[in-house]
Amino acid sequence: MNQLPTVENSAKVNRGLSFKVDLQAYTLIIALVLIAIIFGFFTGGEFLSSRNISNLFTQMSVIAVLAIGMTLIIVAGHIDLSVGSLVGLTGGVAAILQVWYDWNTLMAVLAAVVIGAVFGLWQGWWVAYRAVPAFIVTLGGMLIFRGILIGLSKGQTVAPMNASFKEIGNSYFPYIPGYILAVISIVLLFVWTAHNRKKRQSMGLLLPTAKMDYGKISAYSFFILLITYMLNRYLGIPLPILIVVVLAGIFIFISNKTAFGRYVYAIGGNQEAAALSGINIKKNTLWVFITMGALAGVSGVLLTSRLNAATVSAGNMYELDAIAACVIGGTSLIGGKGKIVGALIGALIMASIDNGMSMMNIETFWQYIVKGLILIFAVWIDISSKK
Amino acid sequence: MDTFALEMKGITKQFPGVKALDNVTFSVRKGEIHALCGENGAGKSTLMKILSGVYPHGTYDGQILINGQEVRFKSIKESQDAGVAIIYQELALVEEMSVAENLFLSHEYMRAKIINWNKVYSEAQKWLDQIGLDIDPQTKVGDLTVGKQQLIEIAKALTKKTDILILDEPTAALTESDVEILMKLLNDLRAKGVTCIYISHKLGEVMALADSVTILRDGQTISTDPIRELSEDKIVTKMVGRELKELFPYEARPISNENILEVKNYSAIDESGKTIIDNVSFSLKKGEILGIAGLMGAGRSELFISLFGGLKGKKSGTVLIDDKATDIKRPVDAIKAGLAYVSEDRKRYGLVLGMDIAKNTTLTALNKVMKLKVIDQALEVKRATEINNRMKLKAPNLETKVGQLSGGNQQKVVLSKWILNDPKVLILDEPTRGIDVGAKYEIYKIINELVQQGVGIVMISSELPEVLGMSDRVLVMGGGTITGELSRKEATQEKIMTFATGGKKRESVANS
Numbered sequence: 001m002n003q004l005p006t007v008e009n010s011a012k013v014n015r016g017l018s019f020k021v022d023l024q025a026y027t028l029i030i031a032l033v034l035i036a037i038i039f040g041f042f043t044g045g046e047f048l049s050s051r052n053i054s055n056l057f058t059q060m061s062v063i064a065v066l067a068i069g070m071t072l073i074i075v076a077g078h079i080d081l082s083v084g085s086l087v088g089l090t091g092g093v094a095a096i097l098q099v100w101y102d103w104n105t106l107m108a109v110l111a112a113v114v115i116g117a118v119f120g121l122w123q124g125w126w127v128a129y130r131a132v133p134a135f136i137v138t139l140g141g142m143l144i145f146r147g148i149l150i151g152l153s154k155g156q157t158v159a160p161m162n163a164s165f166k167e168i169g170n171s172y173f174p175y176i177p178g179y180i181l182a183v184i185s186i187v188l189l190f191v192w193t194a195h196n197r198k199k200r201q202s203m204g205l206l207l208p209t210a211k212m213d214y215g216k217i218s219a220y221s222f223f224i225l226l227i228t229y230m231l232n233r234y235l236g237i238p239l240p241i242l243i244v245v246v247l248a249g250i251f252i253f254i255s256n257k258t259a260f261g262r263y264v265y266a267i268g269g270n271q272e273a274a275a276l277s278g279i280n281i282k283k284n285t286l287w288v289f290i291t292m293g294a295l296a297g298v299s300g301v302l303l304t305s306r307l308n309a310a311t312v313s314a315g316n317m318y319e320l321d322a323i324a325a326c327v328i329g330g331t332s333l334i335g336g337k338g339k340i341v342g343a344l345i346g347a348l349i350m351a352s353i354d355n356g357m358s359m360m361n362i363e364t365f366w367q368y369i370v371k372g373l374i375l376i377f378a379v380w381i382d383i384s385s386k387k
Numbered sequence: 388m389d390t391f392a393l394e395m396k397g398i399t400k401q402f403p404g405v406k407a408l409d410n411v412t413f414s415v416r417k418g419e420i421h422a423l424c425g426e427n428g429a430g431k432s433t434l435m436k437i438l439s440g441v442y443p444h445g446t447y448d449g450q451i452l453i454n455g456q457e458v459r460f461k462s463i464k465e466s467q468d469a470g471v472a473i474i475y476q477e478l479a480l481v482e483e484m485s486v487a488e489n490l491f492l493s494h495e496y497m498r499a500k501i502i503n504w505n506k507v508y509s510e511a512q513k514w515l516d517q518i519g520l521d522i523d524p525q526t527k528v529g530d531l532t533v534g535k536q537q538l539i540e541i542a543k544a545l546t547k548k549t550d551i552l553i554l555d556e557p558t559a560a561l562t563e564s565d566v567e568i569l570m571k572l573l574n575d576l577r578a579k580g581v582t583c584i585y586i587s588h589k590l591g592e593v594m595a596l597a598d599s600v601t602i603l604r605d606g607q608t609i610s611t612d613p614i615r616e617l618s619e620d621k622i623v624t625k626m627v628g629r630e631l632k633e634l635f636p637y638e639a640r641p642i643s644n645e646n647i648l649e650v651k652n653y654s655a656i657d658e659s660g661k662t663i664i665d666n667v668s669f670s671l672k673k674g675e676i677l678g679i680a681g682l683m684g685a686g687r688s689e690l691f692i693s694l695f696g697g698l699k700g701k702k703s704g705t706v707l708i709d710d711k712a713t714d715i716k717r718p719v720d721a722i723k724a725g726l727a728y729v730s731e732d733r734k735r736y737g738l739v740l741g742m743d744i745a746k747n748t749t750l751t752a753l754n755k756v757m758k759l760k761v762i763d764q765a766l767e768v769k770r771a772t773e774i775n776n777r778m779k780l781k782a783p784n785l786e787t788k789v790g791q792l793s794g795g796n797q798q799k800v801v802l803s804k805w806i807l808n809d810p811k812v813l814i815l816d817e818p819t820r821g822i823d824v825g826a827k828y829e830i831y832k833i834i835n836e837l838v839q840q841g842v843g844i845v846m847i848s849s850e851l852p853e854v855l856g857m858s859d860r861v862l863v864m865g866g867g868t869i870t871g872e873l874s875r876k877e878a879t880q881e882k883i884m885t886f887a888t889g890g891k892k893r894e895s896v897a898n899s
């Protein structure tokens with residue numbers, strides 16, 4: 001045992017550790033590949049067709065946006081069961097404002113996001129300042145928001161939306177700009193990795209071997225290009241996916257680089273220690289819920305736009321998909337641990353299973369059963385990989 | 388030749404990035420009390436976790452023999468069945484359950500699958516009598532002091548068939564009187580033929596209790612000797628690998644008469660309306676070390692947690708920091724005003740165990756490592772490295788989760804975290820609990836450095852030698868109030884104990 005590391009003595013340590021850290025990421029990626037192969041095989045390749053991949057990604061976007069917020073909620077040591085209803089409600093309000101009251105698209109979208117945030121504030125207040133467990137508050141919210149939606153819409157389906165509103169969920173980023181975007185992100189990935197490696201080296205932190213690091217991002221790059229290519233063979237990159245990527249980028253930054261993000265992890269990890277460290281538990285918890293609400297608003301807009309309508313049952317059970325996505329992605333329900341990227345892959349896995357099984361014409365009841373089993377299985381892998 | 392109750396041969400345990408044990412040999416004779424000593428992170432707890440099946444067979448190399456028979460424990464249950472009981476550094480009782488329920492948890496007295504409560508309570512009473520504890524078995528464990536809880540843990544181990552009892556720093560949190568009960572209990576057990584492995588950083592206890600001592604350093608066995616061939620100094624030298632001249636590096640120096648902290652007529656009432664702090668007044672000078680002595684339950688921690696804004700309930704009185712009036716409602720106010728509080732319970736109040744060292748270190752001082760509201764990782768790591776090197780932290784690297792550090796190194800991370808914040812007043816609550824002699828010495832030196840810079844230090848400690856050795860002035864507390872004040876010259880163990888137990892009111896506050 002030495003004192004804190006110099007670069008040399010930490011080098012010995014590398015291999016074992018970085019492998020362990022990445023185990024989760026590997027299992028997720030292996031799972032995705034397996035899913036792709038299995039469904040590809042059983043659908044005669046149809047599952048991997050450009051059109052379907054485009055569909056799959058668009059389908060997953062609604063859950064993915066929720067999963068981003070849900071990661072924060074769960075990391076902070078809470079849970080939000082109301083997001084499905086809140087998606088329905090915010091999407092419904094946007095539709096009502098536009099269809100019945102002629103609001104333009106921008107205003108309707110803003111309204112949905114703001115209303116989401118306000119309801120998030122309401123729930124966060126109960127959790128943070130009135131110490132009612134989040135499970136209860138959001139279980140209540142689940143009923144309340146659905147109730148409000150049914151009341152406001154008088155139980156009707158509200159449709160159709162303006163063309164501009166429809167575009168949010170249904171338009172594509174065309175051919176050339178799509179590739180440019182892909183190339184830019186790949187270049188950024190390499191620059192960022194090189195920069196990061198140099199920084200870590202100068203700080204004497206653990207450094208995965210260059211082969212491993214660059215191998216990894218080469219694989220990512222290949223993946224990005226492949227997906228772009230596939231999507232471009234159909235209609236281009238779907239706008240909802242871009243929205244997801246941008247939101248994910250923002251929230252990954254927030255969770256890693258800002259005090260708020262750091263505090264959320266600390267609160268979830270040990271609330272008492274966090275409080276004595278001068279962290280304002282209540283305020284930060286409140287903001288986590290506000291964020292979740294606003295993201296539910298974004299999801300609501302995406303859903304209404306894609307369906308070109310708002311229904312009273314929109315978003316039903318989405319909270320479970322979002323929670324499952326986080327958990328599959330390695331977020332611990334005890335709090336303090338979890339990654340947004342993991343949740344996104346989790347969302348993709350859940351969406352693939354839905355999509356693949358419907359393509360195979362498997363009856364819906366099987367979809368429920370399989371998704372349930374996968375959830376349990378994923379958590380089991382997570383737990384046993386830590387032993 | 389005596390027979391060995393336990394032999395561990397060639398034990399090697401590798402954690403990702405750390406070789407915690409390297410070919411360790413450890414043999415314990417039947418019926419002896421065998422002390423296991425070593426610096427923080429030497430591998431004592433790890434060795435015991437291997438013995439008790441926490442790390443199952445296959446996750447380490449080497450061989451374990453109990454009474455000459457090789458054993459391969461795959462779980463804690465298996466080691467328990469073989470008569471090995473371990474009492475951890477951390478308590479493992481169900482606080483919401485009664486003493487009796489805890490004692491017989493997992494082996495309740497059943498009659499036709501239904502718990503026979505009468506029997507449970509009467510048996511519990513017998514065990515309590517036997518270890519000399521005057522407690523109603525129906526008391527909720529959470530209502531007992533830590534010391535009593537520790538004794539309950541031992542009783543719990545004894546209710547099962549136990550041949551080898553392992554105690555991992557059992558006295559770290561005990562009061563003197565509880566320590567006495569414990570020592571007596573262990574002597575009784577020895578007479579009954581129970582073999583006992585005793586881990587402690589308190590060498591006085593080791594000398595008084597043990598029959599032999601094994602020393603670990605950096606994951607290797609240094610020696611095993613019978614106690615008559617050892618002295619405290621010899622043990623220290625073997626542990627640290629060099630001689631340690633003095634235990635308390637106190638530096639006599641003029642102390643300024645500027646108050647850095649002044650508390651007047653301070654009272655605190657908890658949520659249920661009970662007075663926990665009763666009209667306390669004292670002051671702390673710039674660069675002064677103020678020792679706070681008293682028995683457990685005297686209200687020492689409560690006073691300072693309350694001053695720090697960490698207790699719920701009402702409070703009254705004035706608190707001046709640097710001659711400025713303060714209104715501290717929450718810890719964040721206290722931190723802004725220049726207070727820092729290092730808790731006695733580091734796992735619960737000090738650290739986020741699942742976070743890494745760097746992040747724990749900067750948690751209270753994030754603004755110091757941010758540029759434009761964005762955390763600058765390079766700066767964060769730099770600051771964390773500097774401070775942790777100053778504390779002589781031993782860890783594989785800064786991204787190690789603090790939960791994986793040994794107890795003493797965790798304590799150093801807590802200290803780093805608060806010192807990084809440049810406090811004006813540093814409140815240390817049992818700062819060297821569970822810390823080895825070498826590291827203690829380093830912590831005292833850091834205290835010295837801080838007072839040189841004008842920081843005021845409050846040192847709450849149950850270890851009288853430490854209070855006497857390091858303080859410029861000593862306050863004694865009892866029953867939620869200050870019962871005595873002694874200058875460094877006046878202070879002796881006896882005087883402190885009289886104030887602590889007698890509850891004599893302090894004569895004058897005015898001239899302090």
Ligand SMILES: Nc1ncnc2c1ncn2[C@@H]1O[C@H](COP(=O)(O)OP(=O)(O)OP(=O)(O)O)[C@@H](O)[C@H]1O
Nearest residue numbers: 402407427428429430431432433791792793794795
């Ligand atoms: N779960 C773990 N993962 C990684 N490293 C660990 C783990 N547990 C212990 N270690 C490392 O193994 C070494 C030995 O730790 P151990 O807890 O046995 O020390 P110790 O002698 O009991 O110290 P202390 O006196 O501070 O309690 C330390 O360097 C510690 O960081």
Ligand SMILES: [Mg+2]
Nearest residue numbers: 431432793794
């Ligand atoms: Mg230990």
